[in-house]
Amino acid sequence: MDYKAKAVAGLLAATCVFSIIALILSVVQVKNVFLPPSTKYGLVFDAGSTHTALYIYQWPGDKENGTGIVSQVEACAVSGPGISSYADDPAGAGASLKPCLDRAMEIVPAEQQRDTPTYLGATAGMRLLREQNSTKADQVFAEISKAIGEYPVDFRGARILTGNEEGSFGWITVNYLLETLVKFSFAEKWEHPQDTEVLGALDLGGASTQITFQPGVTIEDKNTSVSFRLYGTNYSLYTHSYLCYGQTQALKMLLAALHQGNLSSQHISHPCYPSGYQENVTTAELYNSPCVHAPNTSSPAQVLTVTGTGDPGACSIAVRKLFNFNISCGANRTCGFNGVYQPPVRGQFFAFAGFYYTFHFLNLTSQQSLNDVKLTVQAFCKRRWAELVETFPQQKGNLHTYCSVAIYILTLLFDGYKFDEHTWSSIQFRRQAANTDIGWTLGFMLNFTNTIPTEALEHVKGHQPSLWAGAVSFIVLAIVAGLVAAILQCFWKTK
Template identity: 65%
Template structure:
């Protein structure tokens, strides 16, 4: 009898070992399987150019954080889509090379489920103000072009300035994981509000400032209310139309006095000494941000000559802003309400590029930045060419004006000073993703940032949990049988001894 019980116990133990082996094998197999990825495409149709961003994330983890990665960025050849106002079909055609590239990146079997968006910014906002029907035609043509590809196209639209600022803020804080953070205990936690950073964006036609203020906002038009991961955010955001870099430099050139001779001359204090170019009044006043005088003749030729005068350059740029505020009101410029800047800021797009050319994006003190820009603005055209041999002619010409405008916008427009300057971080990427509004836009439209915080992290695939549950049930049954057999063995042995 003892031998029989021992045999049954051995059988149970053997079955138990097999069950454990099958459990480990199932979990190991699922762990080894590559996670299925999902993709998203977003066109950033800016005022001067268009870019396509291709994003990827693990399927089934849309409500996580820090899991979306940028696979690739494709720069569309040619100007921004607003430049195709008189040739709308050209705007759509310009997107096709980047769409072809995306079809090479996204697996064919997943293309039809890939959400695809096009967001247009200040260039199209200006075109809509000038001619709304032309703006609609351009949007219709780009939508038609994207619709020819096997993707889940969800529309082309013009973003408001506040949307552009808010989505840029979401992007940078999502990538930095300052909205929510995962701990190794399998729970989510909210970092303190002090960790949330502000966003400073400078495009070609508009400039955005967005941050979490320290006090309640007194102007509702500058407030955006967001609920992300179970936390409410009341952020300050404002977009200054026409104060993007390219439009600001157009306003600057048009504001400079013209000579009274038969061949008008413009002395440009921000252009290098010895630089000269010819333009026409038609080109000078071809923007809705620049008001042409009634006496201007479109065909009139103008000669622009650089004088390389740092003080005059700064003064001319500051004249583009109205720094006066109403009584007892805190404002940025042009009378727009703005609370005092607070906390750390990430500055990107034109703000980064204008200072990166001068190697000034490494956290240099404001005194060093000012001295470097002043030295550049005092340079001759030949010196500038030698200093930036790989830059384009336009970049060299505008290097002083762009960096001077960046400083004027930050220091005088937004009221940063020597104490807050070190808190500005000039970046192009965070976590290997380009910083801008596109990622925040996609996260919002795909509902990948939930309003409520995730309660836990699911670490195994559904198949793994099913297999584990079944096999653990078998193990418990076998263990029960083994314990029953052992108890019976002990009872029998005790009886025989009696």
């Protein structure tokens, strides 16, 4: 029995020793431990010509080669029209933003809100208002700044983006989402993808259209050139924005041109509108944009009757007259239209916004051949208004415009941007990439992260994982040894 008692005593002693060692390791062996970087947030308002949306973004504080890995948290649609529509009610523009700002305050942690950069970028709608009445444009921005300033965010200002900014930031968005700029590799780190071509971006808004791509030649006009450094790689891009050539303003220019073709009449025959369609419009409504110039003889109160004739051939001829393809853009230079320099299109292109919505309605977003696209558009343009209303009752508001917009898109792409039957297949019509809506705001946020210093890794006093695991192992062994000793002692007592 003495031998057994000594064995039990030995096990109990071992238990004490193991426990003491474990405590020493867990208390004394403390070293610097690096915490993961904090999450940063950013807010960007996209104030377009027809509507406004707030995008909420986040990214880790430590960046990849100087640029953040940005993801969209949420998008909030602002109720009402675009901010340029508040020219006579500037306070309404500011008030319209508040529900989305309230939503953002629910998402961004309270302790980070004052450090959250917040921007409002206005595009072609406000460019046109500034041309019409710069005082009213300033008043709208003042009320917007006042409204955003009531929230605990780092407001960096509201301003009008240049057309080149809008186009190039949209290009960044497309290529970031399609992983041509940076990609998470099999080595579990972010890398610049090898042998991957970037895509061009085609954007069609309400008041302007943008084309941006990486050309295979030196850009000869510096006004159409923009450079970025993203994730450690330099990009030199061609980009240009055509103000007044967004679909809303283009349709307005088209109707005005048809009116001016016969000023003596109060009746306008519209070849792009379906046969049987009719509407009334005042000259004040028709000529309320700087994109169209009212004739001296017109009376603002005059009512014009517009009647559709459903003639796609005549529609195409009328649409082509909106462009000037005969102006030279310089000796030995290739041109787009209206005397603007453009190198030959190159590579794959992503066509979004208005390009997508019109072609989606016509079921033309599945890489159909050019011949099939033209036949589909022509067939649609020949359908009568009564038939269209019966077939598409939910689309009645804009139904009469789809023919003219479709022909306008084809004219813009082929005669304007100089795509042809060989390069047509390089265009993809998409609303989203990687389940994210495409626009300029994400590209803007990515480029903005270049200006923020990379967050230093924060360290605190703590246990290294290996030492902590060792301490836990010793404690477990000590407990097991103690249990074994107790069980043996009880067993021997029963003998």
